[in-house]
Amino acid sequence: MESPLPLQSLRVGGAELLFDGVKEHQVTLPSQSEPWDMKQLLVWIQRNLLKERPELFVQGDSVRPGILVLINDADWELMGELEYQLQDQDNVVFISTLHGG
Amino acid sequence: MCQVDEDYNGQLDRDEVLSFSKKCVKCKEATAVLVIRAGDMFCSGCFKEYFVHKFRAMLGKNRIIFPGERVLLAVSGGPSSCSMLNQVQEGLSQNAHKKLRFIPGIVYIDEGGALGLSVEERQRTVDELQSMFKATGFPYHILPLEEVFDLPSSVLEESSPSSEQPDITYKAAVDHFIQTNRNCYLSPEKQADLTGLNIQESHTHSLQQIFGSIKTLTAKEDLLQTLRQHLLVHTARSKGYSKLMLGDNCTRLAVKLLASISLGRGAQLAIDTGFSDLRYGDIITVRPMRDYSAKEVSFYNHMYNVPSVFIPTLDTKTTDKASVLRLTESFVTKLQAHFPSTVSTIYRTSEKLQTIQPSPSSSTAHNWDKCLLCMCALDTNVVEKASAFQATLISELLSQRRASRPVDTASPTLRPEFQGPESTAAGGVGCERAACGGGCCSSVKAPESTELKSLLCYSCQLTIKDMSSADLLPQYILSEAQRRKRRSQMREEIREFLLDEDY
């Protein structure tokens, strides 16, 4: 059993309306038997943070195309994307490049 | 993964992850933080260099903005136009040989009225933008879209390029600028001290009536774009700017390009998406961000803290299928996710399109050949008998006829004028009969919209067709339409007295 995992911050840019207008979220992921990866984080976000129209943020088990993901200020494409295992104090940012959010 | 819960452990772990990661393709030393195209990974330093260089190269290559020229930057608050503003600031602060040498100003058009936002919401956004604009030190103009109701109809006339800059070459202009005036942008006109949006409530109402009368989001987006463009051009003219800079990035342009094809704007593609756009004559529109992908822009803004403001638009929180533009965007981004060269391929295709930019001297006299709304050359007066447009007209005509009387064989003289108000009215007569298969009743239009038709390009016709009444359009459009109609009537009357080339 792993201990709860606090993230340094979780931010959404350009898609904040789906999150009740809140851009920056303080997140501590609950403890679970296996380590947290991005795939699980997306599920958690969908259940706990997304306030409406989840399909405008998550599609399939990844983010909607057109939404960029940065982990510790680096492109998640360089970090293993969905398989990336989250670490204590990681900094996760989602930026929508879609018109109108 | 079971590990000792010690502070440094997480740190070690992270370094390990990074040490596996790839090196920057440019300096081959630093760790890459961003994948631009498939295989191109940049570190943050090299990315910045690449990004900044691209902006200057785009302007340098095209040599269209002269030193000392006043350029109006259209900033929407979104990432791309804010990034453009940032690059201009950056460029003006560079050392001598790399310096941008034009004089910038900013315009923001608040579209909140068309979206039905409250005055408070709009004011909040404007306050946020205003503090951003103030920080640049550039003069700025903040206008509500409602100001379209005060536009003069002359905004729809193409003006001839100003003769202030006769045929001097770019090089000569640079030399002249360096000799005479190094720092003219250091003494800019005072920044207007706007405290609030000056919105006339009755105009907000009229604006909402217009947008309420349009059925589809596609047509709403198109009309909003058109009105906004008119206001931008007018602002540039009335405030003494000769260039207008738009912030469209290449992802956006790729989407617009494909959407335009679906919307029947094939003939205008090149002018709608190219680097420079001469359709207004005196005010030249340029798109210096067209080499950047949306990803590059957003990444740069994030890394280098370029501020932007989230502003809802017509398509905010709508689904993928809400409008043609939205659907195309979703199509392109999905394709891009699996095939990273999608956007650049579409973009390169657009580069190959030829812009037919009429020479200024030949075009100015022929306003009647231009679309009343988008001001592109009319694509509807092409007389090619076998064109798709003609085919559409014929089938539209046939379907209208079937309702009114037994189909008679298509007459050889099917021409656009044929579908004047009379023919639609005739369609109405047969309505009771056979419930007309849903065809004719719905196609009975107010005579005004039919009247505008001959002045519009194919695509703008479709947009106006979507409005319940074209009478709701702002006065400057209706008056210019009347003026053009009178002129063409007059031309028709005196036709036989004219020499060929005058006609």
Ligand SMILES: [Zn+2]
């Ligand atoms: Zn590098």
Ligand SMILES: [Zn+2]
């Ligand atoms: Zn048009």
